[in-house]
Amino acid sequence: MSFSNDVREEIARSITDRDRQFACLYGVLLYCRTFTEKQIVLQSESPVFARLMPTLFHSVFRTVLQPDVRTVARGGAQSMVSFTITEPRQIAKICETYHIHPEKREIRLSNLVNNSLSAFLAGVFFGCGSVMDPNKEYHLEFNTPSELLCTDLQKLLGSIGVSGGRILRKQMYVLYIKDSEHIEDTLTYMGAQQCTIELMNIKIRKDMRNKANRVRNCDEANINKVVSAAMRQTEDIRWIVKCGQMDTLSPELRELAELRLENPELSLKELGELLSVPIGRSGVNHRFQKIAAIAEELRSRAVHTK
Structure with missing residues (x-):
């Protein structure tokens, strides 16, 4: 199991009450790649994502909204899970509930109540985030679908003392974090405290190996x-x-x-x-x-x- 999936497993366990579920689904929807007046598509290779989405939709919309769920084999053991909504009334219901304008998506803090901002960031991570195995590299990134959403996310992370760089990659605005301490802060804020501890332990082991190598050299x-x-x-x-x-x-x-x-x-x-x-x-x-x-x-x- 990958470190990125471990993070998803842990933050999924922190999405417990309805306010946090509401905020988490908002993050997933707002930062998904495809969100128009005709179609909303949520996709991921993560099994945690596949398990979590039905729970979030049921918590927020009950039986009013049921996405079409499809699983597409990607070769080997990997598969892509896709949640698709094409019914105009269901898309309108989502836009009304979360005050989302498909042509100009932006973060509306009024949707986040009772300290649920961390759950929203967890949802953003589910929707467009990934983190490298820290044994290989310190790198966390969010592949955001627009410059405005990238800027909003950068400001949100800045409010918790986290800063990162930005690049344009394949028409996606990528916000990336390479500072290990800022990655630790982000993981902790999203609810992945155990993964933060694991990252810190890896840093300690790396530092000890580096010191041993320097002494040997x-x-x-x-x-x-x-x-x-x-x-x-x-x-x-x-x-x-x-x-x-x-x-x-x-x-x-x-x-x-x-x-x-x-x-x-x-x-x-x-x-x-x-x-x-x-x-x-x-x-x-x-x-x-x-x-x-x-x-x-x-x-x-x-x-x-x-």
């Missing part, structure tokens, strides 16, 4: 850095040996050079602890810089001699 980088430095230092010392100049090194440089040849895998700090008079990492690094300068000078002499 940092460790690997440090190891590579130590190995690379040790190889350069060893090459310099071997060149000095080849040139027969080891005895010309000062006692502290010679001791360090011999330790490096004997312990190519050790870090600067570890080498410093093995010296007869232990010194810190920066002191060891400073001595290796002197050794590198001597080796470079010997290389330069060799080139000029040739």
Whole structure:
């Protein structure tokens, strides 16, 4: 089962009394793709939607209004459930009940009473919303059928502190939210508190994995850095040996050079602890810089001699 369907399951359970059912059906109807004076079509692949719609229509319109219900196979296990209303008197009844003008649909807050705004937003989500699996991506969107409805919805979400972007996609005005905290706020407001907790847990697990990866990458980088430095230092010392100049090194440089040849895998700090008079990492690094300068000078002499 998808995360988006989990959200629908949870918010459907929160649509309990008639005021919330009235507001939820308003959201579904107002934001459905097809709403004209001749036809209203509500469609979804969600089984929750298929179960909820008859309940909402019965609660609001009793037996006065009965949509035509059809199920169309989409391939595999998926199917599209469609609730269609074509009877002019039934469409007129819906428009009268919710004060909807098909040619200019807009949110009328007067339809929402007794703190049912959250149920209305849940209905909008049922009608045109979806949310990505947060394991893959943080993304919630509403595919609204008009610019006016998109603007109204953006203002509504803004009233609860949620902001998002807008794009035009296939003649639909898409309002999308990518900020995980704003998605959490939206899910919680619609009544999907458990799904919000799941999203937060996923964020925590992702953060822990990312931190572990950063530590591992940092460790690997440090190891590579130590190995690379040790190889350069060893090459310099071997060149000095080849040139027969080891005895010309000062006692502290010679001791360090011999330790490096004997312990190519050790870090600067570890080498410093093995010296007869232990010194810190920066002191060891400073001595290796002197050794590198001597080796470079010997290389330069060799080139000029040739």
